[in-house]
Amino acid sequence: MTKTLLATKLYASPPPPRSVERLRLLQRLDDGLQGKLTLLCAPAGFGKSTLLGTWVQACEYPSAWLSLDEGERDPDQFVAYLTASLRSISNDLGDGALALAQARPRPSPEAVLIHLINRLVMRRGRLVLVLDDYQLASSPEVDALLAFLLDNMPAQLHLVVASREVPAIALARLRAEGQMNEVGQDELRFHAEETQQFLNQSMALELSEGQVQALDARTEGWPAGLQMAALSLAGHSDAETFIRSFTGSHRLVQDYLLEEVLRRQPAAVQNFLLRTSVLDSMCAELCEAVMQETGGHESLRQLEMAGLFIVPLDDMRRWFRYHHLFAAMLQQRLRETEALAPLHLRASVWYEAQGMISQALHHAVAADDTPRAIQVVQGQGMPLYFLEDAEPVLRWLQNKTPAFLDEHPQLWLMLAWSYLATSQHSQMQAPMIGAETAIDSSSQHPAYSNWCGELSAVRAWEAVARGDAITIARESALALKRLPQDSLALRTAAHCALGVAHQFSGDRFAAQQVYGETLAMAQACGNRMIAVCAAIALGHLQEDDNHLHLASRTYGQALQLLGDQPHGVACQVHLGLARILYEWNDLESASAHAEKSSKLAALLECDAGLGADALRAQILLSRGETDAALTALTLASTAAQTRNPQSGRLAIAQTQVQAFLQTGEVIAATQLAQTHALPLAQSQVLLARGQALQALEGLTTFLAASQTSAPATELVRALLLKALALDAFAPTEAALAALEEAMALAEPQGWVRAFVDLGGPMQRLLEKSEQGSRPRYTAMLLDALRRQSVALVSLAAPVPKALQLPSIAPQTLAEPLSQRELEVLTLIYKGLSNQEIGQQLFVSLSTVKWHNQNIFDKLDVQRRTEAVARAQALNLL
Structure with missing residues (x-):
């Protein structure tokens, strides 16, 4: 499930209706566009957001906006929102980077930034990126990402950072190089003329020159202080007395004005402000749920009209938030009068009803209501982590003390599942141990047996990550024995693990049966994570067992379950489909899926990319693009040196052998096939060297040893090579018998490329069998071989130069306008x-x-x- 990003964070709030046009500062921001960075650093209330919101509206360059909060202290979330903000300018700008930032398992944030920077480099024209309220997101990890972006930022981008604190990054070099434009609180203070314009024109207070000067001196030009003073003066009969009493430091001024503004509101408005201050963002319906009364739309409209520190978050003015200082003051006052927990709980219930589970969990945790938080995570029988949204659970639990987790043993289990769902398998051991201890000490609890069953399911999946078939089988069986029948999510997970145990132990039939049952169970109960795992595992087995049509449908189911979400397992799905489509000779579709697999694997650093790169090179070979194939294989072979899976490296080597044979480099092909101990490649090399008898001996040995264990792909190819070896020196009948055996396996599943890739020798053998038992299939294969031969010949033929016609247009564009x-x-x-x-x-x-x-x-x-x-x-x- 792709995590939804909050769109309202990607838009600047419109300037307030009674704001002052600050031309000197707008010009200062324009001048700063020549450098890399503009930094607006000042305490709260100095008008940083308002100024930037006005400026981006008038700026001649496209601008992206990101309002940050504490959630972006998570570097993954910071990068996800960063790419989403740039993508708001143009869909193709953040294409790939946003998908990468939301992927499961997630790559490093630096990898996402590199991808994004590379996209920006290819763009023509300048653009501006504004990061507002950076201090809320600042953390060592995020500061490092900001520094990385500045160090590697393309010339097309200008970065604007608004913060209450100077970011903890090295800024000296940017200052020395003249690449940094700094606007601090001294520049942001209202000048005397701006104060006069704001108080007497924007706020229509009709103050004397002396009164304006007094307020300007007492606030020291602090825009928020002036705004709050103006709001207080609007309801004050004696302006002179109020101004004389208005003194103190910024903190005292802030506290006084907030108290003064709040106290002068009607009781109903005060009540609304106080109780809704627990909300980070609010809409009318949410406010009504928290307040337990109607009239939310009208209340928000009145607050906005009164300018009571409410900020619209979208153009439709559905969602709002309070000014951070105002909200903090309201919450402080609220704590003095009533408990916040009931308000948070009402918000949690409302969010849960809207399907906004992460927000529901946030308010349940804020209410310090652990049972409620557990209920939210577990959902209606389908835990949040089985919907592949485990990060909120991790944020809640991963830093909790063992004593806290011991109070509710299922919290240990939730933490372990969340580590599994985020591919942090090495982190599962600690919560598993904690769960065991906590469960053992709760043997009288009614849920004791259920917890024991769930712990076994967790252990089984931790063993899956380690490839421990014995533990998987034991723990998954225990889980299914202990878990109640109505615990569908957990039983489905345990059942899928049992399939993995069968597969690891070599019982492919039992594994397929269990995966098929798991897929049906998971789809029925909504366990999306387990459904995808089961579909991919089942597809692999079906493909290996020569059930290509079934495998194609199963992979299709997996893609449908995944949707548009970038996920590591999607690499495997696209690769499986690409292999099948290639075998069916649908080169265009095979290439598209192989490309998707390769790109996604590169973004997510998945090992499936090795197989995808090998297949892409195989497709190039089939099209006669030998040089391009060899180049691609060289790059893939270099990348394979740092990867673990042996299968990927062998797939690359196998394709390299094909390429060398196609270019006549038989010695290089021989050395490579021997180095990697590739039996089928070695036999093919021997045939190319005219050593058919030695090839037949090797193939006979391979078939005898692999008849029941080798994938169907290898068996069919081995039989075809055996047929060609026999055709070289034995009677034709023997070769045709071997060919018939291969065709009996291949025809029902529509195999084509296994024959076509063997070229002329296979074409001649098929021509001898045209009158055999499979005339239609033989004719189809011969047609494919002849078309392939014609295509390769045409590619090799010289291409005549096109006639160069003179242009009749006096001026032309290098790139036409859309x-x-x-x-x-x-x-x-x-x-x-x-x-x-x-x-x-x-x-x-x-x-x-x-x-x-x-x-x-x-x-x-x-x-x-x-x-x-x-x-x-x-x-x-």
């Missing part, structure tokens, strides 16, 4: 502003700026007037 860019260009010609273009085309302002920059780049101009003139010269307008 249809959307032509629409934007036409509206520019008509004189519409960027805002008006966005409204007419129903796109965001940043998208319009993106199109503008692309148009300017393609037309090789710098501004609108030049673009119109150039377009007219090219007859585009």
